[in-house]
Amino acid sequence: MRRGEDNLEHEHYTDSGGKSGGQKEKLAYTVLAASLAYQFGLQWGETRSRSFRFVVIDEAFGRGSDESAAYGLELFRQLNLQLLIVTPLQKIRVIEPFVASVGFVHNDEGQRSKVRNLTLEEYRAEREAHSA
DSSP: OBOTTTOOBOOOOSSSTTOOHHHHHHHHHHHHHHHHHHHHTOOTTOOOOSSOOEEEETTTTSSSOHHHHHHHHHHHHHTTOEEEEOOOGGGHHHHGGGOSEEEEEEOSSSSOOEEEEEEHHHHHHHHHHHHO
């Protein structure tokens, strides 16, 4: 659809019917970002605010496409949200450009979980060491 005032193309949704899986994911991230912006009174690109900007996303991006995950993360970055993302390890490469550190949880024997907090640089160095 094109807007009359500037003739620029934009998406228009009345519902998610007829959309591809990726389009539905992007719509869900857009709705989530818009609801957070409304709830906390956030403005695009605003860096100083007294509003709370910490969001926890559990089971993030596990089933979705990498492109949709990056789209959602970019929306959250534009809102200057601080994210705690819980996601499967296979999605870490999508999240890497958007995070500064990684909390790696593992359970070797099935009885006690261990958490390691690593900077992104430390995580990358260990990943390289293990793949060599």
